[in-house]
Amino acid sequence: MSGITAKLVKDLRDKTGAGMMDCKKALSDTDGDISKAIEWLRQKGIASAEKKSGRVAAEGSIGSYIHTGARVGVLVEVNCETDFVARGDIFQGLLRDIAMQIAACPNVEYVTVEDIPQDIVENEKSIEMGRDDLAGKPDQIKSKIVEGRISKRLKELALVEQPFIKDSSISVQELVKQVAGQIGENLKVRRFTRYTLGEGIDVGESDFAAEVASMSS
Numbered sequence: 001m002s003g004i005t006a007k008l009v010k011d012l013r014d015k016t017g018a019g020m021m022d023c024k025k026a027l028s029d030t031d032g033d034i035s036k037a038i039e040w041l042r043q044k045g046i047a048s049a050e051k052k053s054g055r056v057a058a059e060g061s062i063g064s065y066i067h068t069g070a071r072v073g074v075l076v077e078v079n080c081e082t083d084f085v086a087r088g089d090i091f092q093g094l095l096r097d098i099a100m101q102i103a104a105c106p107n108v109e110y111v112t113v114e115d116i117p118q119d120i121v122e123n124e125k126s127i128e129m130g131r132d133d134l135a136g137k138p139d140q141i142k143s144k145i146v147e148g149r150i151s152k153r154l155k156e157l158a159l160v161e162q163p164f165i166k167d168s169s170i171s172v173q174e175l176v177k178q179v180a181g182q183i184g185e186n187l188k189v190r191r192f193t194r195y196t197l198g199e200g201i202d203v204g205e206s207d208f209a210a211e212v213a214s215m216s217s
Contacts, residue, residue, distance in 0.1 A: 003032050004024065004027045004028060004032050008027060008032065008034065009023045009024055009027065011034060012026065012027060012034055012037050012038065012041075015034075015038060016038055016041050016042075018041050022041065022044075022174070022177070023037070023041075026038075026040040026041050026044075042181075044174075044177070044178050044181065058079065058081070059079065059080050059081060059082055059083045059085070059086050060077060060078050060079035060080050060086050060091075060190070061077075061078060061086045061087075061091070061092070061095055062075060062076065062077045063075070063076050063077075063078065063092070063095035063096060063098070063099045064076075064099060065096065065099035065100050065102075065103050067103050070197070071196065071197040072103050072194065072195070072196055072197070073103075073194070073195040074099045074100075074102045074103045074192060074193070074194050074195070075099075075192065075193045075195075076095065076098055076099045076102060076189065076191070076192040076193075077189075077190045077191050077192070078091070078094065078095050078098060078187065078188070078189050078190065079187065079188045079189075079190050080183070080185045080186070080187050081185040081186055082185065085183050085185050088183070090179060090182060090183050091179070091183065091187075094175070094176070094179045094187070097164075097165075097166065097175070098159075098172065098176075098189060098192075099192075100165065101159070101162065101164065101165050101172055102159060102192050102194055103194065104165050105159070105162055106194070106196070107156060107157065108156075108157060108158065108159045108162060109157050110157055110158050110159065111158065111159050111160060111189050111190070111191065111192070112158050112159070112160050112161075113154045113155060113157075113158045113161065115158070116154055116157060116158070120157075121150070121154065124150055124153050124154070125146060125150055128145075128146045128149045128150060128153075129142070129146055159172055159189065159192070160172045160173035160176070160189065161173065172189075176188075176189060
């Protein structure tokens with residue numbers, strides 16, 4: 001993104017209300033042409049979605065997905081502003097896509113990075129600080145390396161940071177913004193639960209041959 005300055009990103013953000021990362025991507029994809037970048041954001045529905053992001057989304061729907069073989073199931077709640085939109089095909093399609101995304105990402109545990117409890121963050125930091133490859137490095141350099149690793153690790157745990165399974169060029173967050181722009185309402189993925197068959201069951205090992213022998217004696 002050479003030639004794309006922080007001022008250019010700020011100017012685009014001020015004009016459209018879109019997020020910083022979305023503005024950077026828009027400018028990158030349009031070679032720094034701010035007029036084309038505005039059109040890019042509007043086509044994606046991102047600019048209008050950002051302007052609606054502060055509005056209350058108290059309606060919505062709970063969606064479900066059962067993966068082939070019935071070994072993984074997902075429940076997810078996505079909120080919107082009106083019941084009318086919640087019943088619509090576009091919203092329901094988003095709901096299904098997000099439920100499938102959750103099923104496909106077994107390591108994802110939270111909706112956003114901000115949802116991750118502080119004790120989890122501190123534990124990850126402790127693990128990274130103790131890694132052998134950091135031994136002997138100055139504290140300032142060590143802190144920067146750990147900060148980068150922690151950021152990457154936390155994003156791996158957050159649903160909205162994942163590449164969308166049907167189009168890896170966008171994240172789940174960008175997908176939600178695009179649909180929000182399309183339907184004209186604020187949308188929010190609120191919570192989800194993933195069920196994996198047999199998870200948490202302590203299956204003791206058994207000696208099948210010994211059992212058979214004891215039954216026949």
